[in-house]
């Protein structure tokens with residue numbers, strides 16, 4: 701049996717739209733076994749138990765890339781990462797499927813190949829890079845070749861995922877974005893991104909607070925998250941930093957150790973149906989186990 705474990709990821713982190721992503725300590729696992737039937741899938745909603753399943757599609761893509769016949773396979777998913785909430789559930793599926801195909805044929809795909817294939821499926825590299833490598837990744841698509849810079853985030857920082865009881869698909873969250881931005885806003889974003897990455901490495905809360913403020917997607921997307929303003933007010937009162945994780949609906953707070961409990965209590969009491977998950981940075985990325 702092949703077991704692939706993949707971390708959830710939080711993309712964009714304010715000013716790093718489609719480029720920056722962080723692996724966090726929340727995991728999905730997918731097991732691949734030989735099967736008598738062409739395809740068996742368990743552990744996910746019924747609507748995904750067919751050949752359109754993203755894990756299977758990525759698995760098939762990996763087999764085709766390796767020029768191998770697609771084997772009969774049984775796929776068992778154990779994944780609590782909520783779907784379409786901005787925590788990279790699709791990247792988990794894609795990376796698991798490609799790594800599953802690689803392991804099936806004797807570990808044949810390099811991480812670089814997996815990253816290139818995964819980005820083609822996902823459309824952008826910001827979730828799939830940290831899902832593969834762990835830590836904080838800044839990724840670029842350089843003429844079709846995906847290249848990644850790896851960064852460590854200071855251990856003093858906690859990432860508190862505040863996961864609403866409603867979803868927001870990436871597709872819907874991209875539809876509200878304008879087609880162009882001004883030169884002045886582009887300059888603003890570039891400068892802020894460079895400073896944000898260093899501030900995350902240093903764990904400098906004050907520098908993160910200034911550098912993370914985005915002009916490219918958050919102003920448009922916050923309107924799709926009905927509770928954004930209320931959560932932002934609480935984060936301001938608690939002096940923690942807030943950003944929209946991926947395309948939402950999850951709102952992510954960055955906090956120091958002594959700020960976590962109070963924020964947790966306030967958000968859970970005002971949003972009793974939300975999942976509140978204090979997370980740390982995953983430093984390993986996706987792993988493969990042959991059992």
Ligand SMILES: Nc1ncnc2c1ncn2[C@@H]1O[C@H](COP(=O)(O)OP(=O)(O)OP(=O)(O)O)[C@@H](O)[C@H]1O
Nearest residue numbers: 744748783784785786787788789790869870946947
């Ligand atoms: N456990 C799962 N089983 C089957 N398919 C899944 C599972 N989890 C996610 N998916 C697939 O991923 C899609 C959700 O991807 P989407 O990009 O909208 O959100 P996300 O990856 O959760 O969030 P974000 O990209 O903003 O971080 C689903 O429509 C489905 O195709």
Ligand SMILES: N[C@@H](CCO)C(=O)O
Nearest residue numbers: 711717718870946947
């Ligand atoms: N960068 C992507 C992440 C979600 O897949 C977005 O914000 O649309």
